[in-house]
Amino acid sequence: xxxxxxxxxxSVRTAxxxxxxxxxxxxxxxxxxxxxxxxxxAGKSTLLHALSGxxxxxxxxxxxxxxxxxxxxxxxxxxxxxxxMGMIFQDFLLFxxxxxxxxxxxxxxxxxxxxxxxxxxxxxDRLVRLGVPDGARTVATFxxxxxxxxxxxxxxxxxxxxxLADEPTASLDRGAADRLIDDLDRVTRAQSRTMVAVSHDLxxxxxxxxxxxxEDGRIARDEARAA
Amino acid sequence: xxxxxxxxxSLAQDVVIAVALVVPILVIAALLMRGxxxxxxxAALLWRFRWANLMFVLLIAVSVGMGAGLIxxxxxLRIGTARAADKFDLVIAAPGSEMxxxxxxxxxxxxxVPLIGGEIYNAIANxxxxxxxxxxxxxxxxxxxxxVGTTAGFATYLSEGAITGRLFETSLEAVVGASVPLSLGDVxxxxxxxxxxxxxxxHAGFEITVVGRMDRTGSPWxxxxxxxxxxxxxVHGLANGHALEDGxxxxxxxxxxxxxxxxxxxxxxKSLASTYALRSExxxxxxxxxxxxxxxxxxxxxxxGDVRQAMSVMSVVTQVLVAASVLLGLFILSRLFQRQLAMLxxxxxxxxxxxxVVWLYGVSLLVAxxxxxxxxxxxxxxxLSGIVTQxxxxxxxxxxxxxxxxxALAFLSVTSLLSLVPAIVVLRRGIVESLRA
Numbered sequence: 001x002x003x004x005x006x007x008x009x010x011s012v013r014t015a016x017x018x019x020x021x022x023x024x025x026x027x028x029x030x031x032x033x034x035x036x037x038x039x040x041x042a043g044k045s046t047l048l049h050a051l052s053g054x055x056x057x058x059x060x061x062x063x064x065x066x067x068x069x070x071x072x073x074x075x076x077x078x079x080x081x082x083x084x085m086g087m088i089f090q091d092f093l094l095f096x097x098x099x100x101x102x103x104x105x106x107x108x109x110x111x112x113x114x115x116x117x118x119x120x121x122x123x124x125d126r127l128v129r130l131g132v133p134d135g136a137r138t139v140a141t142f143x144x145x146x147x148x149x150x151x152x153x154x155x156x157x158x159x160x161x162x163x164l165a166d167e168p169t170a171s172l173d174r175g176a177a178d179r180l181i182d183d184l185d186r187v188t189r190a191q192s193r194t195m196v197a198v199s200h201d202l203x204x205x206x207x208x209x210x211x212x213x214x215e216d217g218r219i220a221r222d223e224a225r226a227a
Numbered sequence: 228x229x230x231x232x233x234x235x236x237s238l239a240q241d242v243v244i245a246v247a248l249v250v251p252i253l254v255i256a257a258l259l260m261r262g263x264x265x266x267x268x269x270a271a272l273l274w275r276f277r278w279a280n281l282m283f284v285l286l287i288a289v290s291v292g293m294g295a296g297l298i299x300x301x302x303x304l305r306i307g308t309a310r311a312a313d314k315f316d317l318v319i320a321a322p323g324s325e326m327x328x329x330x331x332x333x334x335x336x337x338x339x340v341p342l343i344g345g346e347i348y349n350a351i352a353n354x355x356x357x358x359x360x361x362x363x364x365x366x367x368x369x370x371x372x373x374x375v376g377t378t379a380g381f382a383t384y385l386s387e388g389a390i391t392g393r394l395f396e397t398s399l400e401a402v403v404g405a406s407v408p409l410s411l412g413d414v415x416x417x418x419x420x421x422x423x424x425x426x427x428x429x430h431a432g433f434e435i436t437v438v439g440r441m442d443r444t445g446s447p448w449x450x451x452x453x454x455x456x457x458x459x460x461x462v463h464g465l466a467n468g469h470a471l472e473d474g475x476x477x478x479x480x481x482x483x484x485x486x487x488x489x490x491x492x493x494x495x496x497k498s499l500a501s502t503y504a505l506r507s508e509x510x511x512x513x514x515x516x517x518x519x520x521x522x523x524x525x526x527x528x529x530x531x532g533d534v535r536q537a538m539s540v541m542s543v544v545t546q547v548l549v550a551a552s553v554l555l556g557l558f559i560l561s562r563l564f565q566r567q568l569a570m571l572x573x574x575x576x577x578x579x580x581x582x583x584v585v586w587l588y589g590v591s592l593l594v595a596x597x598x599x600x601x602x603x604x605x606x607x608x609x610x611l612s613g614i615v616t617q618x619x620x621x622x623x624x625x626x627x628x629x630x631x632x633x634x635a636l637a638f639l640s641v642t643s644l645l646s647l648v649p650a651i652v653v654l655r656r657g658i659v660e661s662l663r664a
Binding site: 049052054055056074075078079080081082083085086087089093095096097098102106107108109110112113116154155 | 271657
């Protein structure tokens with residue numbers, strides 16, 4: 001399953017009315033890899049958080065497929081994220097005390113009992129495909145690259161239609177970052193997943209189908225990249 | 228409802244109270260954790276903050292342990308003193324303080340008390356309702372052991388016949404309690420008085436041989452040396468209760484003309500009704516005082532009960548303070564892992580799951596602390612009991628009872644409810660703000 005994105009009149013403002021983000025209209029075809037770039041504080045992460053329904057102060061419409069996520073309550077948004085979105089964070093946010101598999105299969109802890117086995121098997125499969133060393137008792141001793149691959153496996157374990165990544169390569173050295181970019185490119189295109197990645201990493205942005213530049217809370221440029 | 232409750236046996240009541248105290252914890256656990264597997268994350272967080280967690284657990288353990296240990300100790304002391312006084316149905320003495328007399332006659336604490344004469348003694352001993360009437364005589368000691376003059380019949384009654392060797396048959400023989408550091412065949416000379424002030428040479432020439440040893444009774448009489456009452460009178464240069472023509476005979480009957488006096492007569496009546504009748508008959512102004520040591524102890528327990536209540540209140544206050552610190556600690560710790568909790572919510576974990584993680588984390592600390600506290604309380608009560616037993620020879624056996632269990636479960640029940648507060652607060656924090664924290 002793939003999901004496209006349709007934004008109409010998205011606005012994020014502070015309680016005092018200061019505009020953090022304004023996106024009058026944006027469409028994204030299913031299976032598109034979208035990069036978001038821009039200076040610090042421009043509103044890149046705010047856009048990503050609005051797309052994932054994490055912001056309570058966003059107004060307008062953010063429609064993923066048939067679902068208008070801003071119209072949902074907090075629990076329904078969480079359900080939508082659990083079912084359709086995989087999230088990757090800059091600093092991984094793993095549980096150091098758990099094994100790679102336990103981290104990657106995290107969603108199984110709160111999934112319906114009949115889905116747990118599937119999530120664990122999928123997590124194991126993603127870890128193998130991403131080349132994460134097996135047999136480790138915990139991820140505490142893993143390198144940054146290995147940790148981020150575990151985080152990617154966690155994001156993919158529920159087989160989501162959409163992958164949202166916030167500076168996924170920022171904490172990695174160049175070599176690890178390049179390997180991760182290859183992995184992300186492979187796992188998204190192979191399943192026609194839609195990906196939205198906030199990044200300053202030009203090599204990552206070069207792999208995207210489309211790149212938005214955000215400045216002062218607005219889309220300053222919208223560039224299509226050659227595949 | 229109340230009528231039904233009162234028909235239940237006390238064990239059933241205790242079990243019902245315990246279950247009622249556990250139910251809120253189980254209900255919260257069921258509501259929060261149904262369908263989830265929160266424990267791997269909780270185990271991870273417990274390990275991550277293990278030293279801080281250990282401090283919380285110890286804090287809870289000390290609080291619960293102090294409460295449980297003190298209450299168990301008080302109960303053990305009450306049972307121990309009651310058991311020690313069990314053989315002393317009725318004491319008849321000259322008018323004075325019942326408490327002083329009880330401490331002297333039952334718990335062998337040295338004190339000066341007036342004596343009652345031979346005629347009164349004989350009136351008691353020859354009474355139809357009396358089975359045993361044992362005069363006792365104090366004043367001497369050997370080492371830490373008081374030398375108590377009495378009759379062979381009382382020694383048999385006190386030890387229930389469990390004597391290694393034999394009973395004394397002459398005024399220069401003794402039966403020792405289980406804790407007395409003398410063996411059969413040992414010979415000793417009693418000192419006059421007790422403790423550091425005892426005069427060891429006062430009774431030089433009187434050599435008493437140990438001929439019997441009583442089994443342990445769990446009372447201060449375990450450290451006593453029992454000799455014929457005639458022996459105590461004789462070493463003090465008094466008549467020995469018998470006419471000269473009786474020779475060296477010991478034991479009742481005593482001749483009132485040669486009876487030097489006894490501070491108390493321990494009486495065993497032929498029936499319970501007789502015990503009450505004797506108390507009534509021998510409670511005479513300016514002549515005799517008859518009392519039940521059990522009643523005196525009951526009055527003492529009433530005072531101790533007030534102390535126990537005060538201790539219980541102090542214990543609850545301490546536990547409330549600890550609960551407040553634990554809650555504060557939970558807030559602080561939940562701040563430390565708020566990014567991970569926010570990540571859970573960002574990846575789609577339901578709010579109930581996040582609440583379950585925070586709640587289970589707090590309750591794990593509380594349960595561990597409470598269990599450790601009960602063990603700590605049991606050990607503390609055991610140590611204190613040992614000290615009391617060693618100092619008084621009253622066998623105090625403190626063990627945890629339903630009261631302590633109820634106290635611990637009440638603490639657990641209330642604090643597990645309160646642990647929902649940090650769980651709710653965590654849920655109310657903004658996900659994005661927490662991710663950026």
